[in-house]
Amino acid sequence: xxxxxxxxxxxxxxxxxxxxxxxxxxxxxxxxxxxxxxxxxxxxxxxxxxxxxxxxxxxxxxxxxxxxxxxxxxxxxxxxxxxxxxxxxxxxxxxxxxxxxxxxxxxxxxxxxxxxxxxxxxxxxxxxxxxxxxxxxxxxxxxxxxxxxxxxxxxxxxxxxxxxxxxxxxxxxxxxxxxxxxxxxxxxxxxxxxxxxxxxxxxxxxxxxxxxxxxxxxxxxxxxxxxxxxxxxxxxxxxxxxxxxxxxxxxxxxxxxxxxxxxxxxxxxxxxxxxxxxxxxxxxxxxxxxxxxxxxxxxxxxxxxxxxxxxxxxxxxxxxxxxxxxxxxxxxxxxxxxxxxxxx
Numbered sequence: 001x002x003x004x005x006x007x008x009x010x011x012x013x014x015x016x017x018x019x020x021x022x023x024x025x026x027x028x029x030x031x032x033x034x035x036x037x038x039x040x041x042x043x044x045x046x047x048x049x050x051x052x053x054x055x056x057x058x059x060x061x062x063x064x065x066x067x068x069x070x071x072x073x074x075x076x077x078x079x080x081x082x083x084x085x086x087x088x089x090x091x092x093x094x095x096x097x098x099x100x101x102x103x104x105x106x107x108x109x110x111x112x113x114x115x116x117x118x119x120x121x122x123x124x125x126x127x128x129x130x131x132x133x134x135x136x137x138x139x140x141x142x143x144x145x146x147x148x149x150x151x152x153x154x155x156x157x158x159x160x161x162x163x164x165x166x167x168x169x170x171x172x173x174x175x176x177x178x179x180x181x182x183x184x185x186x187x188x189x190x191x192x193x194x195x196x197x198x199x200x201x202x203x204x205x206x207x208x209x210x211x212x213x214x215x216x217x218x219x220x221x222x223x224x225x226x227x228x229x230x231x232x233x234x235x236x237x238x239x240x241x242x243x244x245x246x247x248x249x250x251x252x253x254x255x256x257x258x259x260x261x262x263x264x265x266x267x268x269x270x271x272x273x274x275x276x277x278x279x280x281x282x283x284x285x286x287x288x289x290x291x292x293x294x295x296x297x298x299x300x301x302x303x304x305x306x307x308x309x310x311x312x313x314x315x316x317x318x319x320x321x322x323x324x325x326x327x328x329x330x331x332x333x334x335x336x337x338x339x340x341x342x343x344x
Contacts, residue, residue: 018283025296032300035307036073037065041314072197075205075264076303076320079197080271082212082261084298085219087272088279088291089254092226093247094157100273101258104160104251105167109140110262112171114192115178119185129192130204130263134211137259140167145251149244156233160251195266195321197306204264211260216295218253222246223287230285268321270328271298277331301327 037049044052044061051057052065086101094103101107113136117123123132144167148159179186191199225246228236233243261268279293305323312318 014284018289021282022292022296025293025300029296029300032304032307033073033077036076036303037069039307040064040069040310041317071200071202071205072306073303074202075200075208076197076306077299078205078209078212079261079265079268080299080302081295082208082215082257082298083268083271083302084275084279084294085216085291086254086257086261087298088276088287088294089219089226089250089257090272091276092229092287093250093254094161095230096157096161097277098273099161100270101254101261102168102267102272104144104164104254104258105140105171106137106144106255106258107262107267108168108171108175110134110137110259111175111193111267112136112140112178113263115175115185115189118188119178119182124188126192126199127201127204127207130207133263134208134259137263138255140171141251141255141259143167145248145255148251149248160247192266194319195268195324196309196319197265197302198317198319200264208260208264211256215253215256215260218249218256219291220288222250222253223291226250226287227285266321268302269325270331271302271324274328274331275301 034046034049037053038044038046042060042064044064048061049065052062053070056062056066083101087099090099090101090103091097096103110133113132113134114129116136117129117132121132123129144160144164147163148156151159179189225236225241228239228241229243229246231239236243236246258272275294275297276290278297279290283289283293302320302324305327306320309318309320309323
């Protein structure tokens with residue numbers, strides 16, 4: 001008795017399926033963005049939102065939309081995209097399905113930068129933290145990539161993960177020491193470390209957009225190389241790819257994306273972990289499509305989490321970082337179980 005095997009999709013069918021997925025996600029993202037403008041402690045109809053955006057009259061609706069909700073929605077789009085694309089890169093570079101952007105110690109580097117800004121330089125505004133956070137994240141990423149590149153294996157997945165974990169632990173100890181020495185620093189730092197979009201003006205989003213744009217361009221440039229790396233280093237070399245260059249370029253993109261996102265919004269949990277898995281489930285493992293779908297799913301997830309946080313406890317709100325953690329924790333359990341079952 002033979003078991004029937006379902007035929008694989010033809011290439012045109014796969015392309016059509018992926019195109020429909022992208023179109024559906026574009027619509028989903030548009031709906032989520034509209035919700036970001038319209039919903040909150042005071043909900044507004046779509047007509048008022050549109051008038052506030054294109055013909056502001058200085059009224060209450062215009063102030064709510066343009067000064068409060070527009071900045072956090074724009075920032076949510078940038079941060080969600082950055083974390084999702086960085087997650088795809090890190091899972092590909094480390095060949096670890098449970099990897100997320102924190103694996104290179106970049107989040108810890110941003111945390112050190114923010115703490116130093118408060119404790120040493122007396123910076124008291126979120127706009128001031130951003131630059132220190134970006135600088136700390138970039139420095140941490142350079143250290144990890146430099147140390148990994150100097151090893152005999154040229155920055156293998158295991159080396160990247162080990163060096164990143166070691167740096168993350170070291171920088172985490174520095175953060176704890178600085179916070180323990182100054183109660184004022186701790187009070188200001190805890191607002192940032194929760195992770196969220198509230199309290200950020202549009203200038204914060206504009207400052208991080210160039211880093212995100214460069215990171216996305218670098219990620220797109222190595223998409224085919226990531227497909228080859230999934231087959232093994234020897235196969236990738238045989239296909240004409242420079243393995244070390246692909247790893248360093250992909251790592252640099254992850255550093256830029258994670259550093260900008262974490263500096264602007266704090267450590268947002270699970271977006272970089274969950275979105276790559278959802279993207280692969282929708283369009284497969286071709287990184288050109290996975291990166292595109294992740295770039296749509298990430299912003300939709302983060303802006304949606306921000307909207308949910310506004311609605312569940314009005315007139316107060318729950319930070320988006322907490323909402324994504326509540327959503328992502330059960331997903332992480334499911335992913336761990338799937339990995340264990342696959343390995344057994």
